[in-house]
Amino acid sequence: MATLTNVQRQYILHWGEMGTRWGINRTVAQIHALLFLAPKPMPADEIAETLNVARSNVSTSIRELESWGIVRPVHVLGERREHYESMKDVWEMFRLIVDQRKRREVDPTLQLLRGCLAELGSGSGADAYTRERLESMTEFFEAANSAYGEMSQVSMPVLRRVLGMRGKIRRLLGGKAK
Helix, strand or coil, X not given: CCCCCHHHHHHHHHHHHHXXXXXXXXXHHHXXXXXXXXCCCEXXXXXXXXXXXXXXXXXXXXXXXXXXXXXXXXXXXXXXXXXXXXXXXXXXXXXXXXXXXXXXXXXXXXXXHHHHHHHHCCCCXXXXXXXXXXXXXXXXXXXXXXXXXXXHCCCHHHHHHHHHCCHHHHHHHCCCCC
């Protein structure tokens, strides 16, 4: 069993709480946090023991993290057990998470909105108001989707520089603070 420092424990607990706010199971988030902080890959039974969670819960959670692409199995020389490690590059990890959230949340919502608008046609009354609201929502999702498409084409080093500019972008574009 890995012995956690107070700081590691704080981070893991906080990451679990943040996970629930993002719609992610607390244990899934805590396992990710533990693996992110772990200097070497960990086997599932050690993860379970360290976090004091059921081994079956660890297996299910690891499968979820693997489906997101942020945790992967690793073979350790001389070990028969599967070990797991988290992606360590924070920028790449968040890019993958945003990609997955777009695919799982934004794309289906945009598809639904377009389908609803097609089904509504150009009716009047309540349907006209519903159409107006859904057109507004669709416009927003399409704009966000387009912006994401543009940003996803930017290389990671360039994106890091752009995000590091902070308030300089607003000044460059001539915008004022709200």
